[in-house]
Amino acid sequence: MKYILMMNGTKADFDGYAKWSKEDLQRNVAFMRAFSKELKDAGVFVATEGLGWPQEAKIVRADKNGEPVTDGVFPESKEFLAGYWIIDVESPEQAYKIAARASAAPGPGGKSGSMPIEVRQVLSGFADLGI
Amino acid sequence: MTGQPGQSSEAIEHLLRELTPQVLGAVVRRFRDFAEAEDAVQEALLAAATRWPEDGLPENPRAWLIQVAFRRMTDHIRSESARRHRESEAMLEAMRMQEPATVDAAPQEDDTLVLLFMCCHPALTPVSAIALTLRAVGGLNTAEIAKAFLVPEATMAQRISRAKQSIKDSGIPFQLPTSEERAQRLRAVLHVLYLIFNEGYTSSGGAQLQRVELSREAIRLARSLHNLLPDDAEVAGLLALTLLTDARRLARTSADGELIPLMQQDRALWDREEIAEGIALISAALPKGSLGPYQLQAAIAAVHDEAARPEDTDWPQILALYDLLRRMSDNPMIALNYAIAAAMVHGPRKGLELLDTLSSDSRVADHHRLEAVRAHLLELAGDRDAAVERYRAAAVKTANLPERNYLLMQAARLASEKESN
Numbered sequence: 421m422k423y424i425l426m427m428n429g430t431k432a433d434f435d436g437y438a439k440w441s442k443e444d445l446q447r448n449v450a451f452m453r454a455f456s457k458e459l460k461d462a463g464v465f466v467a468t469e470g471l472g473w474p475q476e477a478k479i480v481r482a483d484k485n486g487e488p489v490t491d492g493v494f495p496e497s498k499e500f501l502a503g504y505w506i507i508d509v510e511s512p513e514q515a516y517k518i519a520a521r522a523s524a525a526p527g528p529g530g531k532s533g534s535m536p537i538e539v540r541q542v543l544s545g546f547a548d549l550g551i
Numbered sequence: 552m553t554g555q556p557g558q559s560s561e562a563i564e565h566l567l568r569e570l571t572p573q574v575l576g577a578v579v580r581r582f583r584d585f586a587e588a589e590d591a592v593q594e595a596l597l598a599a600a601t602r603w604p605e606d607g608l609p610e611n612p613r614a615w616l617i618q619v620a621f622r623r624m625t626d627h628i629r630s631e632s633a634r635r636h637r638e639s640e641a642m643l644e645a646m647r648m649q650e651p652a653t654v655d656a657a658p659q660e661d662d663t664l665v666l667l668f669m670c671c672h673p674a675l676t677p678v679s680a681i682a683l684t685l686r687a688v689g690g691l692n693t694a695e696i697a698k699a700f701l702v703p704e705a706t707m708a709q710r711i712s713r714a715k716q717s718i719k720d721s722g723i724p725f726q727l728p729t730s731e732e733r734a735q736r737l738r739a740v741l742h743v744l745y746l747i748f749n750e751g752y753t754s755s756g757g758a759q760l761q762r763v764e765l766s767r768e769a770i771r772l773a774r775s776l777h778n779l780l781p782d783d784a785e786v787a788g789l790l791a792l793t794l795l796t797d798a799r800r801l802a803r804t805s806a807d808g809e810l811i812p813l814m815q816q817d818r819a820l821w822d823r824e825e826i827a828e829g830i831a832l833i834s835a836a837l838p839k840g841s842l843g844p845y846q847l848q849a850a851i852a853a854v855h856d857e858a859a860r861p862e863d864t865d866w867p868q869i870l871a872l873y874d875l876l877r878r879m880s881d882n883p884m885i886a887l888n889y890a891i892a893a894a895m896v897h898g899p900r901k902g903l904e905l906l907d908t909l910s911s912d913s914r915v916a917d918h919h920r921l922e923a924v925r926a927h928l929l930e931l932a933g934d935r936d937a938a939v940e941r942y943r944a945a946a947v948k949t950a951n952l953p954e955r956n957y958l959l960m961q962a963a964r965l966a967s968e969k970e971s972n
Contacts, residue, residue: 437959438943438946438947438959438962439943439962439963439966440959440963441963441966441967442960442963442964442967444963445956445959445960445963446807446809446960449807449808449809449956450807453807453808470952472950473946473947473948475947476947476948
């Protein structure tokens with residue numbers, strides 16, 4: 421069963437992260453690398469990506485001719501995807517356990533975090549669409 | 552079959568990649584259909600990769616591959632003609648009469664060159680040219696190329712297919728460019744090889760997991776090109792540049808995957824052999840008097856690589872070389888590097904002045920590198936607050952994760968220094 425584990429952040433979260441100390445940054449980066457390796461060693465890893473900063477993101481809509489119209493983002497209250505993992509596991513419980521690992525990523529001062537990680541099942545049958 | 556079974560798979564792989572453009576050249580010359588020939592050769596390579604490790608190497612590996620590819624081509628034509636018209640039968644008969652043994656008589660050295668020119672044709676987008684070059688000239692298979700670029704195999708297969716269709720549609724002939732076109736076409740080839748090298752050199756993380764190293768492949772192709780065109784100074788310049796840059800590869804990343812900038816690298820980890828070869832190449836090329844951007848970049852890399860310690864770097868020479876380079880090209884990245892060199896020779900304020908003029912260049916005004924360089928110079932100039940801000944601004948803009956981490960850590964380091972004062 422495939423699940424996507426999504427890490428979101430508000431503008432305040434992103435701004436805060438940019439101001440972390442060197443040690444806090446290093447610890448978090450090291451954690452993320454080790455976490456990905458754990459997933460690979462366990463044979464559950466499908467994909468992981470970190471995304472560009474929300475400030476650089478664009479909202480694109482089609483105009484009446486189908487041409488893209490781009491706008492900036494960043495209304496204060498919204499959340500933005502920072503990154504995700506896609507895993508292939510035997511049960512939802514296994515997915516939640518892994519999400520808890522991601523949630524505990526160390527924050528400022530090296531404290532284990534408790535970040536909310538959104539867990540959604542990835543639908544099967546997509547391949548049958550001939551993609 | 553001769554040759555022992557159990558030939559190392561690495562040796563076979565190496566041999567197959569060397570033979571690929573030669574075999575492809577022979578098939579294209581025979582059948583005049585580049586796209587189909589390329590597919591046929593891919594199948595022949597697959598057959599070899601499957602059979603040779605078990606059966607041992609054939610007596611004439613090249614002829615073996617050509618024979619299999621020829622059969623695939625005639626099979627394809629036969630199935631096509633079954634759907635179309637009868638006169639193809641006569642053509643088929645004629646082809647079947649001529650077995651590859653006679654065709655194989657004279658290996659065409661030029662074929663690799665012709666293929667390189669073809670696959671790097673300016674009509675193709677850089678992305679298409681890269682994919683096609685790696686397969687048709689580099690002899691990599693689609694899965695390997697897909698893995699190197701972190702896209703699905705089917706996506707890469709389609710990319711290559713469309714590239715071949717573009718070639719077909721544009722009617723690019725299977726021959727060397729005319730002397731009028733040659734300079735421009737060669738520049739296009741060098742550009743593609745440079746892009747492949749860069750992709751391999753700046754990619755992170757996945758690099759260890761990839762079976763194929765793109766920068767190694769770019770160096771291999773540049774070396775083949777240099778062997779084919781030994782008198783061309785820019786070709787030598789590109790080979791020198793890739794060697795001199797690749798030499799620093801092991802020092803660029805820490806054990807934790809963090810980026811280490813040039814001035815902070817452990818030079819004991821630099822590859823002395825690659826540096827020696829690069830310096831020899833550029834020293835031989837420069838006196839030829841046909842100076843070009845790759846030679847200049849190679850010369851700059853050589854000056855860096857020759858310095859035993861960072862403080863031994865001959866910045867005035869680097870500045871002079873960048874000055875020559877920026878007269879040749881209005882690439883804003885060169886202007887950026889010129890500003891860094893100027894800062895090292897005349898002080899950070901001078902560098903910052905030059906960056907200000909760059910801010911009005913829309914191609915680079917918003918670029919993370921401009922912010923990163925500005926941050927570094929502001930730090931050197933002692934303007935700590937502004938430097939912290941610029942490092943963070945650069946971190947927000949970069950599309951490379953290790954680089955983002957590096958820039959955020961620079962900001963953090965500076966910010967904490969300020970607090971402790």
